[in-house]
Amino acid sequence: MDLSLVERENVLLGQDFLTWLWFKTDSENILFALEDKRTFALQMEQRVSVQGGEGEGVETATVSSPRGELTEAKTGLRTGKKVNKAQLLFTMDQDDWLVQVNAADFGLSGLKTPKIATKDDEGDDPDAKFLEKMFLMERCLEMLDIVFAQFLKIRMTKEWIEETAKIKLWING
Amino acid sequence: MSILSASLGLTRYRIIEDVPKDLLQQIPEKLNKFCFVDIDATADERSFGWSNIDDMLDMNWTQSPPEKAEYFTFGLRLDTRRIPPAVLKKHYTIALNKELEHNKEQGKNFVSRDRKRELKEQVTLRLRARTLPIPAMFDIIWNPASNKIYLTTTNSKVRALFEDYFTLTFDLNLEPLTPFFMAMDVLGEDAAPKLENLDPTIFV
Numbered sequence: 325m326d327l328s329l330v331e332r333e334n335v336l337l338g339q340d341f342l343t344w345l346w347f348k349t350d351s352e353n354i355l356f357a358l359e360d361k362r363t364f365a366l367q368m369e370q371r372v373s374v375q376g377g378e379g380e381g382v383e384t385a386t387v388s389s390p391r392g393e394l395t396e397a398k399t400g401l402r403t404g405k406k407v408n409k410a411q412l413l414f415t416m417d418q419d420d421w422l423v424q425v426n427a428a429d430f431g432l433s434g435l436k437t438p439k440i441a442t443k444d445d446e447g448d449d450p451d452a453k454f455l456e457k458m459f460l461m462e463r464c465l466e467m468l469d470i471v472f473a474q475f476l477k478i479r480m481t482k483e484w485i486e487e488t489a490k491i492k493l494w495i496n497g
Numbered sequence: 498m499s500i501l502s503a504s505l506g507l508t509r510y511r512i513i514e515d516v517p518k519d520l521l522q523q524i525p526e527k528l529n530k531f532c533f534v535d536i537d538a539t540a541d542e543r544s545f546g547w548s549n550i551d552d553m554l555d556m557n558w559t560q561s562p563p564e565k566a567e568y569f570t571f572g573l574r575l576d577t578r579r580i581p582p583a584v585l586k587k588h589y590t591i592a593l594n595k596e597l598e599h600n601k602e603q604g605k606n607f608v609s610r611d612r613k614r615e616l617k618e619q620v621t622l623r624l625r626a627r628t629l630p631i632p633a634m635f636d637i638i639w640n641p642a643s644n645k646i647y648l649t650t651t652n653s654k655v656r657a658l659f660e661d662y663f664t665l666t667f668d669l670n671l672e673p674l675t676p677f678f679m680a681m682d683v684l685g686e687d688a689a690p691k692l693e694n695l696d697p698t699i700f701v
Contacts, residue, residue: 329693330675330677330678333676333677333692333693333695334675334676334677336695336697337676337677337680337692337695338675338676339697340697340698343698343700401700401701402701403701404699404700404701406700426651427676428675428676429508429651429673429675429676430509430674430675430676430679431506431507431508431651432505432506432507432508432509433505433506433507433651434504434505434506435504435506435507436503436504436505437505439503440501450561451565451566453501454498454500454501454570455565455566457500457501458568458638461500461505461507461647462640465509469683472676472679472683473683476680476683476684480684480688480691480692484698488698488699488700491700492700492701495700495701496701
């Protein structure tokens with residue numbers, strides 16, 4: 325497959341996804357459901373970066389705000405920019421996962437799972453910490469994948485036209 | 498183990514081919530064959546290879562096996578020698594001055610271009626032999642049940658190195674789970690033409 329085409333589609337899908345996600349999480353309090361029917365919430369956190377333009381004219385604006393008001397990044401959306409990096413906070417039951425997602429390649433950074441026990445008790449499986457961490461990490465990826473699949477369902481159908489109109493209203497609102 | 502760190506960088510892959518069962522059994526053997534080779538005693542610029550995820554000094558998996566429950570785990574160790582540019586410049590200048598002096602004695606007022614290049618190479622090699630390699634470790638976790646591989650970095654150079662070395666070791670090709678390939682995974686191969694012809698959304 326043509327790699328430059330893949331790259332184009334990666335950016336396109338990734339940026340549409342994160343922009344949609346910001347709209348979705350900002351305008352309503354939605355719960356997503358895992359396969360086992362357990363629900364989780366998702367929020368855009370503190371840090372978001374928006375990007376627009378092409379080639380040498382690419383412009384990026386990164387905004388971080390401890391209170392989560394990302395007004396200036398939203399102004400960027402109004403000029404046609406899209407979200408290219410976002411920090412997501414997943415909450416399930418009492419647990420939080422924080423992760424920064426890069427739109428172009430879905431590279432994940434600053435992935436923080438709920439804390440795992442750091443002390444080794446005698447008689448513990450030496451791999452216990454690793455396995456607990458893997459469980460928590462894969463849970464985070466599962467949540468991210470579910471949200472992305474939900475986006476795709478809308479993005480690939482006529483529903484997207486309606487959704488785009490809503491996002492437009494939200495951006496200008 | 499960087500996978501245990503509180504804040505983690507992560508790249509996800511899937512293996513394109515079907516993985517034969519007997520290959521899974523050969524993983525420890527293949528890791529051993531392509532393990533990291535130490536360069537402390539040489540002047541090599543860099544070396545890379547697999548090592549034990551629990552201990553980067555263990556290239557024979559004597560501390561623990563690569564299998565952890567349903568996962569296969571190993572580390573990509575990468576040692577690099579870096580000569581600080583200022584150090585190289587200084588020692589190259591010293592060598593060049595010495596050469597120039599020597600040439601002057603022979604009635605020649607310059608150092609040729611080829612000789613300059615040669616001097617730089619000699620100095621680099623000499624300094625490299627005196628510089629200790631900087632070790633780095635990246636964790637790899639392979640989940641055969643879900644056909645996923647995790648690499649604990651998003652650094653593009655390390656990613657490329659890992660992808661090539663993985664293919665060389667196991668004769669399997671990796672596909673990074675970027676938005677496009679993720680979408681193919683979710684929607685199936687039939688969606689490919691539709692995905693390839695998507696138009697960017699204009700929100701404003």
